[in-house]
Amino acid sequence: MHPFVLERPRDLSAALSFGAQPGRNDAPVEYIAGGTDMVQLLQEYVRRPDRLVSLAGVLDDGIEIGPQGLRFGAAATMAEVAAHQGVVEQFPLISQALLNSASPQVRNQATMGGNLLQRTRCPYFRDVGYEACNKRAPGSGCAALEGENRWHAVLGTSDDCIAVHPSDLAVALVALDASVELRGTGGDRSVPLSELHRLPRDTPHLETVLAPGEVITAITVPANAAGLRSHYLKLRDRASFEFAVVSAAVAIETAGARIRQARVALGGVGTKPWRLPNVEQALADRSLEPGELRSAAALAAEGAQGRGHNDFKIELMQRAIVRAVEIAGAHA
Amino acid sequence: MRGAISPAVAQAAGAATAPLDVSLRINGTEHRLSLDPRTTLLDALREHLHLTGSKKGCGLGQCGACTVLMDGMRVKACLSLAALAQGREIKTIEGLAQGDELHPLQASFIERDAFQCGYCTSGQIMAGVACISEGHAGSPQDIREWMSGNLCRCGAYDHIVAAIQDAAAVYSSTQEG
């Protein structure tokens, strides 16, 4: 690891004053929460901050469900949120996405804030032995474009970066219209999760809209996302403890055998958590017949671009949507 | 292009950072250490306290060989900075037996021959203890899913699952009786 000064601030305002900036590979000051992603990146010299500011003990870890919906503090762990009775009953999509993530140990350590801001698993990003990675070293090129790109994105890509955003949680949350509450030295603001991450375009090293010093303090999910029939389908190379090749988060409201409204988001295929409004519109008022689902899911491929090894994802993601809607619709 | 780590990076890696006073509570004993802030909990255990029961397989959270309990919950010690573990109650494989009496899961690992080279074993046992206390050892399928963070390169999985099932049964019978 690159040498760093470890700050253990006593409260949040002290933490904010260091000007740490997550999701930016040139930031000299960074936060560490559960550490499950950060320690790996430090070990591998991918992140080399001079100062590391611990968020331990300074952020809310509560989980509440009220008339406004669900709210959990950024310090709540993956294990805590996944096992929370109210989450399991009213927002099972979130619990399912979490239980399909990482391992029990990592879920005990990892926080909600850190999960949303975890860095891509692109193997070229995570190995400084490769020179070309625009996300890690701006302007150096992208080794994945002509390299092994089976794991890479087909939606929201640019000619500068095709890395997938790896969070399962974020896919479920974006389908449920979640927002993140941010706090900086200048005050508080709330940002829809769909706007937290940036598209790579020609600046893949800038991953989020966070300003220097800003932290995620909480995540909120509106009440109208409660009680929907839902399913998180995760397709991966082994049965457990693996990132998604493709995942689909689906929540539907049905009337008899027809879908009234649908929310659909995909993981493993987008450069950010990927919501699909066109598929949702097409699904509304359709029956759960496989043929009907299939033609709606086909719209997910609009704008998709494969790079060779990952071409199969374009077909697989459509099938994942169909399967997830079928499973959600079959729940009594 | 795969290149070497630049000399600047290698040099920075060798530079010293001011040591931190860290107090760690391990298996019920308080230890005062002066540590480089980069020290992981796993390295503090192995290199500074010579508690080498917890193993380093990958150092990246992927194998589970370093599993310890923190405030009763299983975690990967290689992903924790030691300085941030201050104030937590840490339990390692060295703290599991009561004197000469093995923990039921240690005994059932021997009984079921649940290891070959033994490298993953202390992590498997610590994760298994948590798996049982969390109530996730109800069926072989459950055990497989909830033990998926612990890899065994020797492929002793069937025996590991059997050992955890046995120990879970001992637990529930002692709780009922």
Ligand SMILES: Cc1cc2nc3c(=O)[nH]c(=O)nc-3n(C[C@H](O)[C@H](O)[C@H](O)COP(=O)(O)OP(=O)(O)OC[C@H]3O[C@@H](n4cnc5c(N)ncnc54)[C@H](O)[C@@H]3O)c2cc1C
């Ligand atoms: C072996 C392994 C397997 C995994 N598998 C999966 C998987 O299948 N699916 C999945 O979704 N994830 C998976 N993960 C990733 C895991 O979910 C993340 O590492 C974890 O959620 C990060 O949370 P943390 O609290 O440990 O964050 P840290 O590692 O502490 O931080 C991550 C980033 O977030 C920033 N940060 C943290 N909290 C805040 C905050 N409140 N405000 C602002 N910035 C903040 C940090 O500065 C850092 O840049 C896996 C991880 C491991 C190690």
Ligand code: SF4
């Ligand atoms: S896909 Fe993005 S993260 Fe991966 S090598 Fe290319 S620029 Fe880097």
Ligand code: FES
């Ligand atoms: S050494 Fe910690 S998980 Fe492998």
Ligand code: FES
């Ligand atoms: S016994 Fe050899 S790695 Fe598990």
